[in-house]
Amino acid sequence: xxxxxxxxxxxxxxxxxxxxxxxxxxxxxxxxxxxxxxxxxxxxxxxxxxxxxxxxxxxxxxxxxxxxxxxxxxxxxxxxxxxxxxxxxxxxxxxxxxxxxxxxxxxxxxxxxxxxxxxxxxxxxxxxxxxxxxxxxxxxxxxxxxxxxxxxxxxxxxxxxxxxxxxxxxxxxxxxxxxxxxxxxxxxxxxxxxxxxxxxxxxxxxxxxxxxxxxxxxxxxxxxxxxxxxxxxxxxxxxxxxxxxxxxxxxxxxxxxxxxxxxxxxxxxxxxxxxxxxxxxxxxxxxxxxxxxxxxxxxxxxxxxxxxxxxxxxxxxxxxxxxxxxxxxxxxxxxxxxxxxxxxxxxxxxxxxxxxxxxxxxxxxxxxxxxxxxxxxxxxxxxxxxxxxxxxxxxxxxxxxxxxxxxxxxxxxxxxxxxxxxxxxxxxxxxxxxxxxxxxxxxxxxxxxxxxxxxxxxxxxx
Amino acid sequence: xxxxxxxxxxxxxxxxxxxxxxxxxxxxxxxxxxxxxxxxxxxxxxxxxxxxxxxxxxxxxxxxxxxxxxxxxxxxxxxxxxxxxxxxxxxxxxxxxxxxxxx
Numbered sequence: 001x002x003x004x005x006x007x008x009x010x011x012x013x014x015x016x017x018x019x020x021x022x023x024x025x026x027x028x029x030x031x032x033x034x035x036x037x038x039x040x041x042x043x044x045x046x047x048x049x050x051x052x053x054x055x056x057x058x059x060x061x062x063x064x065x066x067x068x069x070x071x072x073x074x075x076x077x078x079x080x081x082x083x084x085x086x087x088x089x090x091x092x093x094x095x096x097x098x099x100x101x102x103x104x105x106x107x108x109x110x111x112x113x114x115x116x117x118x119x120x121x122x123x124x125x126x127x128x129x130x131x132x133x134x135x136x137x138x139x140x141x142x143x144x145x146x147x148x149x150x151x152x153x154x155x156x157x158x159x160x161x162x163x164x165x166x167x168x169x170x171x172x173x174x175x176x177x178x179x180x181x182x183x184x185x186x187x188x189x190x191x192x193x194x195x196x197x198x199x200x201x202x203x204x205x206x207x208x209x210x211x212x213x214x215x216x217x218x219x220x221x222x223x224x225x226x227x228x229x230x231x232x233x234x235x236x237x238x239x240x241x242x243x244x245x246x247x248x249x250x251x252x253x254x255x256x257x258x259x260x261x262x263x264x265x266x267x268x269x270x271x272x273x274x275x276x277x278x279x280x281x282x283x284x285x286x287x288x289x290x291x292x293x294x295x296x297x298x299x300x301x302x303x304x305x306x307x308x309x310x311x312x313x314x315x316x317x318x319x320x321x322x323x324x325x326x327x328x329x330x331x332x333x334x335x336x337x338x339x340x341x342x343x344x345x346x347x348x349x350x351x352x353x354x355x356x357x358x359x360x361x362x363x364x365x366x367x368x369x370x371x372x373x374x375x376x377x378x379x380x381x382x383x384x385x386x387x388x389x390x391x392x393x394x395x396x397x398x399x400x401x402x403x404x405x406x407x408x409x410x411x412x413x414x415x416x417x418x419x420x421x422x423x424x425x426x427x428x429x430x431x432x433x434x435x436x437x438x439x440x441x442x443x444x445x446x447x448x449x450x451x452x453x454x455x456x457x458x459x460x461x462x
Numbered sequence: 463x464x465x466x467x468x469x470x471x472x473x474x475x476x477x478x479x480x481x482x483x484x485x486x487x488x489x490x491x492x493x494x495x496x497x498x499x500x501x502x503x504x505x506x507x508x509x510x511x512x513x514x515x516x517x518x519x520x521x522x523x524x525x526x527x528x529x530x531x532x533x534x535x536x537x538x539x540x541x542x543x544x545x546x547x548x549x550x551x552x553x554x555x556x557x558x559x560x561x562x563x564x565x
Contacts, residue, residue: 041480044543044550139481140521140537249529250472250488257478257522257535274528307545351546359548363539364513366558382545428545431480 011209039082049304087179104456118178164188245276303433310425
């Protein structure tokens with residue numbers, strides 16, 4: 001029976017640099033594939049909306065270099081998903097450029113790189129919606145309409161295994177994929193090798209976060225997967241980590257609402273009857289997964305839209321009377337904003353984050369501390385025009401200083417300004433699309449380009 | 463009375479997509495898991511009361527036997543990272559679970 005092995009060094013390439021030691025231990029075992037995902041929605045909507053990467057390029061280069069040099073030495077495919085945090089076209093091109101530069105630096109023998117683009121034209125999506133296509137809301141969201149798309153600055157579709165399989169069939173040694181489902185980048189080569197969708201996607205589900213599926217807790221360490229028939233065995237490569245039934249099972253539920261189902265474009269993996277078994281000190285065997293195909297291929301869309309320019313100010317309060325009456329002080333300050341700029345929420349927004357009371361949990365905090373020793377307040381304002389956001393922020397913060405409260409003894413200022421300045425925040429974005437769109441062909445939203453890297457140059461090939 | 467922090471080995475919260483925060487309470491010892499599971503202190507209505515939210519905001523509530531875990535998911539009022547939001551990873555919402563009393 002066919003046996004294939006996969007080495008995964010990181011759950012989010014270059015968010016912080018991968019640990020080379022356990023990766024090289026894995027390379028010494030000669031894996032068939034080296035695979036890592038580079039993206040996430042965890043950083044919020046701005047990186048996608050503004051088309052920026054949050055991982056530093058120095059770390060992206062580091063991680064890609066470690067992986068590329070070793071995969072070329074071994075002569076095995078290297079697959080990267082969700083290039084440059086968000087998987088936009090810019091991110092894919094950036095990673096291809098880094099691959100080319102690293103290859104030149106190391107004078108690597110010629111090899112083939114396939115890039116897969118997943119960014120979507122908003123005009124094209126609008127045409128589809130006008131033509132009657134349903135953009136179906138996930139997680140209780142309403143379906144998207146033209147107004148939703150109008151609020152969207154940028155959109156990526158999340159690819160399933162098919163585009164990556166096409167790249168591998170085309171002879172790619174390195175695949176740089178745009179936004180991709182975490183488990184699809186692992187499933188693609190296994191499906192090409194003839195494994196079932198059940199074990200292919202399930203292996204991806206277990207391996208995609210690298211050492212997060214092992215114990216004790218460590219990030220950025222490599223894990224090893226060995227797939228045979230309908231069984232996968234996962235091994236921690238770091239000398240101090242183990243994969244245990246408990247660590248693998250608890251990872252199966254990580255970041256998901258439903259621990260029994262892992263959804264991909266063509267269906268879902270049912271993990272209800274999975275079994276976990278310790279087969280060696282660092283290795284756990286998993287099996288029992290079932291793949292339930294969906295009658296319609298639903299591709300996920302992620303979209304982010306600009307809300308406005310943001311400004312921030314930091315204010316501290318020590319007077320116990322002001323702390324006790326902080327809600328009144330904020331109401332007074334908001335009243336002054338309304339007098340000058342119109343009702344709060346109409347054309348601008350203002351938020352007072354009360355650190356020391358309940359800034360972290362807000363409405364979910366069952367026991368906010370109403371009388372902390374001191375209170376740290378971050379004032380956040382949003383307006384289309386950055387200068388206006390700044391003016392509103394200055395007034396929102398300084399009016400805490402001038403707040404008119406009963407029984408105030410400190411008549412020279414009701415708040416401490418850490419420094420009397422307004423900080424320029426990054427523009428504010430919101431997730432506008434967390435939806436799916438029905439497609440006939442799982443390839444139709446994705447575009448492949450094949451290249452040959454040779455003597456430090458990149459040549460597109462047919 | 464024992465508290466959840468003394469019985470569970472992991473108590474965590476994390477984004478599950480951009481619209482939800484999911485909570486995992488995981489036990490190393492099967493007996494502790496069964497004790498908490500059977501006590502009902504983490505039942506859907508109890509969790510809603512603990513966080514001061516209507517039960518309808520708890521979109522999923524599951525006992526996950528393979529991991530000795532109880533898992534529930536709360537819908538965010540606004541998607542993660544929207545201006546005014548305060549926990550973009552959803553990673554610091556679990557603290558109130560520590561002091562839940564377990565008979």
